[in-house]
Amino acid sequence: MTADELKSQVLPLLLSGTRREDGEQLRALGTDRERAVLNALSLAGQALRFTPPPSPSEFAVEIWPKDERQIVPERLRPHIFRLLDKCTEDTARALALAIEKQKLRPHPFDLPKLDGFIERYADRLGTTAQYWVQRQTPAQQSRGYFEADELNADNWTESNLRSRAKFLKALRNQDPEAGRKLVQKSWGAENPDSRVQLLSAFQIGLSAEDKPFLESIQKDRAPRVRAIVQRLLAAITGAVEDNPAVAACMERIQKSKTGLLKKRNALKLELPATVKEHEANRWIQEQFADVTIGTLARACEMSEEELVAAAGKDNNLLFALALMATREKRFALLDAISDELPDAWGRMSGLSSDEDFLDDADQLEQWAKALIKPKKWLPEVPFPAWSWLHRQMEGPLPAGIMREILASKEWAEQLDQEKKGPSLEIIQVICALCPRELRGMVRTQLEPLEVERKGKGWMLLEILDELESLT
Amino acid sequence: MAVISLEKIEAIASDQASLVAARKLVKPSSWSGLSSDNAGLIWGECQGSGSSPYRVVASEIDAGYKCTCPSRKFPCKHSLALMWMRAERKVSFESAESPQWVQDWVRRRRSGSDVSASAEAQPKSLVQATTDGPEEIDPKVEARAAAARDRSRRERETAILAGLDDLDRWLIDQTEGGLAGFAGHAGKSCRSIAQRLVDAKAPGLASRLDLLPSRILSLPEHLRATVAVEQLGQLHLLAEAYRRQESLDLDLCADVRREVGWTQARESLLGEDGALCISGSWRVVGIVSEVQPDRLRRLETWLWREGATDAPHVAVLLDFVPIASGQTRGPYRTGERMEATLVYYRFARPLRALIKETSNPAHECSASLELSKDGLAGAIAEYENALTRVPWINMWPMKFSEARVRRNSERLFLCSANDAGVALPLLMSQASTVTPLLAMEKIDGFGLWDGYSFRLCFAQTLLGRWVSE
Numbered sequence: 001m002t003a004d005e006l007k008s009q010v011l012p013l014l015l016s017g018t019r020r021e022d023g024e025q026l027r028a029l030g031t032d033r034e035r036a037v038l039n040a041l042s043l044a045g046q047a048l049r050f051t052p053p054p055s056p057s058e059f060a061v062e063i064w065p066k067d068e069r070q071i072v073p074e075r076l077r078p079h080i081f082r083l084l085d086k087c088t089e090d091t092a093r094a095l096a097l098a099i100e101k102q103k104l105r106p107h108p109f110d111l112p113k114l115d116g117f118i119e120r121y122a123d124r125l126g127t128t129a130q131y132w133v134q135r136q137t138p139a140q141q142s143r144g145y146f147e148a149d150e151l152n153a154d155n156w157t158e159s160n161l162r163s164r165a166k167f168l169k170a171l172r173n174q175d176p177e178a179g180r181k182l183v184q185k186s187w188g189a190e191n192p193d194s195r196v197q198l199l200s201a202f203q204i205g206l207s208a209e210d211k212p213f214l215e216s217i218q219k220d221r222a223p224r225v226r227a228i229v230q231r232l233l234a235a236i237t238g239a240v241e242d243n244p245a246v247a248a249c250m251e252r253i254q255k256s257k258t259g260l261l262k263k264r265n266a267l268k269l270e271l272p273a274t275v276k277e278h279e280a281n282r283w284i285q286e287q288f289a290d291v292t293i294g295t296l297a298r299a300c301e302m303s304e305e306e307l308v309a310a311a312g313k314d315n316n317l318l319f320a321l322a323l324m325a326t327r328e329k330r331f332a333l334l335d336a337i338s339d340e341l342p343d344a345w346g347r348m349s350g351l352s353s354d355e356d357f358l359d360d361a362d363q364l365e366q367w368a369k370a371l372i373k374p375k376k377w378l379p380e381v382p383f384p385a386w387s388w389l390h391r392q393m394e395g396p397l398p399a400g401i402m403r404e405i406l407a408s409k410e411w412a413e414q415l416d417q418e419k420k421g422p423s424l425e426i427i428q429v430i431c432a433l434c435p436r437e438l439r440g441m442v443r444t445q446l447e448p449l450e451v452e453r454k455g456k457g458w459m460l461l462e463i464l465d466e467l468e469s470l471t
Numbered sequence: 472m473a474v475i476s477l478e479k480i481e482a483i484a485s486d487q488a489s490l491v492a493a494r495k496l497v498k499p500s501s502w503s504g505l506s507s508d509n510a511g512l513i514w515g516e517c518q519g520s521g522s523s524p525y526r527v528v529a530s531e532i533d534a535g536y537k538c539t540c541p542s543r544k545f546p547c548k549h550s551l552a553l554m555w556m557r558a559e560r561k562v563s564f565e566s567a568e569s570p571q572w573v574q575d576w577v578r579r580r581r582s583g584s585d586v587s588a589s590a591e592a593q594p595k596s597l598v599q600a601t602t603d604g605p606e607e608i609d610p611k612v613e614a615r616a617a618a619a620r621d622r623s624r625r626e627r628e629t630a631i632l633a634g635l636d637d638l639d640r641w642l643i644d645q646t647e648g649g650l651a652g653f654a655g656h657a658g659k660s661c662r663s664i665a666q667r668l669v670d671a672k673a674p675g676l677a678s679r680l681d682l683l684p685s686r687i688l689s690l691p692e693h694l695r696a697t698v699a700v701e702q703l704g705q706l707h708l709l710a711e712a713y714r715r716q717e718s719l720d721l722d723l724c725a726d727v728r729r730e731v732g733w734t735q736a737r738e739s740l741l742g743e744d745g746a747l748c749i750s751g752s753w754r755v756v757g758i759v760s761e762v763q764p765d766r767l768r769r770l771e772t773w774l775w776r777e778g779a780t781d782a783p784h785v786a787v788l789l790d791f792v793p794i795a796s797g798q799t800r801g802p803y804r805t806g807e808r809m810e811a812t813l814v815y816y817r818f819a820r821p822l823r824a825l826i827k828e829t830s831n832p833a834h835e836c837s838a839s840l841e842l843s844k845d846g847l848a849g850a851i852a853e854y855e856n857a858l859t860r861v862p863w864i865n866m867w868p869m870k871f872s873e874a875r876v877r878r879n880s881e882r883l884f885l886c887s888a889n890d891a892g893v894a895l896p897l898l899m900s901q902a903s904t905v906t907p908l909l910a911m912e913k914i915d916g917f918g919l920w921d922g923y924s925f926r927l928c929f930a931q932t933l934l935g936r937w938v939s940e
Contacts, residue, residue, distance in 0.1 A: 038643065059886070086488070
């Protein structure tokens with residue numbers, strides 16, 4: 001019997017069961033029935049082993065994106081694995097930001113092993129990483145893979161939301177009309193999250209020319225979109241009465257006069273009785289979300305500087321002003337506010353929603369300088385506030401601020417060996433926030449700590465040094 | 472004598488936390504009796520949280536280690552710290568003869584070093600010579616023991632033959648009922664016959680049967696019935712070959728006996744005259760770590776002999792560790808190179824080996840490896856050739872060049888880059904790690920083929936080395 005005969009005649013018998021057959025074909029394979037069955041089994045099995053596995057008639061065409069970025073140096077690959085093993089989110093973010101800044105990308109072979117990291121920071125790690133994250137996404141839901149600086153009016157709808165919002169803000173800065181036309185064109189296909197993000201970019205270069213478009217979307221299905229539209233329209237017309245949010249805020253602000261020799265205006269924000277202390281920051285954020293400093297000052301019949309001075313004794317109102325100044329990029333005003341309310345950034349960090357206040361590196365630096373005053377205040381329950389700061393900064397703090405933090409009494413107390421010492425998390429976030437020129441200082445300060453505690457932060461500094469030394 | 476490197480310590484550490492913990496012990500004040508025999512062994516005692524200090528020993532040659540601490544990490548921080556101190560050379564190790572507990576460890580472990588040989592070569596003192604003299608052996612006692620061994624052996628042979636008859640009856644039952652639906656009840660029926668074969672002292676066959684259900688169920692449904700035919704057919708072939716050992720050549724006979732469950736002790740192989748010994752430069756080309764049904768983890772280290780013109784080119788070192796120990800990795804890493812003499816177990820196609828002597832311990836090597844000029848078609852032909860000689864081969868090492876990974880639906884295949892003839896389905900559990908290779912036009916590499924799925928272990932690409940670990 002040949003191998004083909006075994007496969008065509010004997011195999012079907014074995015599969016269906018030899019009991020049902022009279023054994024005509026088996027008889028040739030053995031003297032008795034049992035022997036014949038066993039021989040049939042081993043011979044057919046062996047014949048099958050020489051049959052090559054079926055080859056698919058066609059294969060998928062793989063179109064991996066072209067990634068112009070350099071791969072991270074070979075020597076850093078194992079260190080990156082070790083760093084990302086059980087590190088904090090701040091450490092992972094700092095690494096992703098450094099890789100993005102140096103225009104590097106992870107080694108393609110490391111993508112499966114760093115899946116979680118790649119998933120979270122794909123848009124910072126190059127087009128290959130973006131492709132990797134979307135490899136199992138159905139074609140109709142997947143986006144394109146672009147470097148943020150490769151976006152243009154033709155492909156901008158293909159990228160992720162963060163890059164698109166960034167692109168639109170840059171475009172609005174240069175040519176507000178072009179930006180508006182792009183949004184108008186894609187508006188119908190955008191989901192609510194995209195509509196909110198894209199519409200927020202209209203604050204840049206807002207003018208009367210945007211009015212027809214904004215009026216056309218006043219009845220959007222998403223309440224968040226409607227609220228932004230209303231705010232923008234109010235800002236265009238400049239009329240307080242057009243903005244019900246200002247009126248709602250004014251109902252909560254009490255005006256009075258203080259001082260003995262010279263009477264000064266004083267403003268006080270009355271929180272509703274139903275708002276508990278821990279809910280105050282959140283309530284203020286929502287209440288003042290659609291109000292600008294200018295409109296509020298006009299409603300209070302005073303200048304913006306007078307408004308800040310009048311709110312000087314009321315921390316809640318100052319906090320509201322700090323939020324507004326941040327949103328409007330009024331850094332000089334923010335500086336004055338944070339002089340009166342040094343823990344404004346600590347309160348901002350406690351807000352549950354992660355609003356990206358700013359996305360331009362220069363503006364972030366100005367914002368940090370205006371807001372963070374380590375000599376006046378450092379957070380008492382530090383880690384979440386520091387972590388929030390790193391999220392906002394998307395990189396290290398300005399050297400001046402960091403130097404003040406490292407020289408502060410609070411930080412020195414944290415490092416005190418007699419006490420509990422800084423946590424793993426705080427060490428990592430401080431290392432992530434540390435600018436290059438101060439890494440030596442941080443290392444010196446961390447030196448006496450146990451290896452277990454400082455290990456990850458130390459490793460992050462080493463890797464950042466190596467990445468930044470690449471040309 | 473090459474000392475262990477910090478890179479090697481980093482590589483064998485199970486995680487960063489182990490290294491951090493070990494770092495704290497890298498100081499002489501935590502240790503007593505730090506010593507070395509200057510032949511590759513270092514040892515010392517480290518005061519831990521227990522009342523008595525932990526005894527730690529390590530081999531510089533193959534990074535083997537043993538510590539008496541109860542840690543579930545392998546290597547533990549004490550072993551890492553001992554090696555670390557040696558690698559840094561900042562702490563002095565006293566030259567000394569290895570104490571009894573170190574010698575016991577050396578005896579128990581697989582020989583990865585020439586430690587025992589060097590120990591024997593050292594001159595002994597008169598006092599030792601007096602006390603170490605050969606013990607008087609009573610010829611009657613010896614004869615009784617030999618007779619007992621012989622009786623036990625005969626009894627086992629009889630039990631195995633009876634077990635093989637049971638196996639045949641079971642195979643007939645399965646075949647009479649039809650193998651199309653075998654996968655559906657394979658778990659229960661394989662377990663029962665496997666237990667009978669364990670009772671019949673044929674653990675090799677029992678292990679094959681225990682693994683069979685999971686092996687079949689790991690394959691696509693349309694293949695399961697024919698794979699059952701193949702696998703059950705092999706069992707009968709083995710049973711039949713065992714009954715006819717006298718008609719087989721010595722190599723094949725040894726192969727059959729090992730498959731059935733007879734084992735050869737390490738010492739016996741190392742002392743066997745005429746055992747195949749191969750010296751050369753070996754590269755680690757694959758690491759496989761798998762849990763077996765008997766709650767042991769099987770650690771395979773596949774080695775490739777560089778620049779070899781004659782067979783065998785490949786060897787596999789096997790280690791078994793209890794799952795409960797938590798150890799998931801052996802001492803080697805893919806890509807490492809070592810100069811060593813390997814002694815092969817007797818096989819019709821020699822594969823499994825032991826390290827007899829190491830002249831240069833395993834160390835990281837970034838040089839590319841000249842694996843094969845053959846494409847996948849050549850590798851398949853070699854596999855079929857081996858199958859002709861040893862029909863019950865389960866796993867066969869394959870080296871290949873100029874291949875590429877391609878996708879069809881959810882499955883990945885290793886295909887010839889130049890012709891469309893060969894496409895080996897890759898192990899489904901490797902789908903994620905192998906996916907980046909889809910972007911590579913051509914790869915050379917090494918893997919293991921079981922007839923149904925290809926386990927890619929190592930690949931050389933334009934972007935550097937890909938390893939499955």
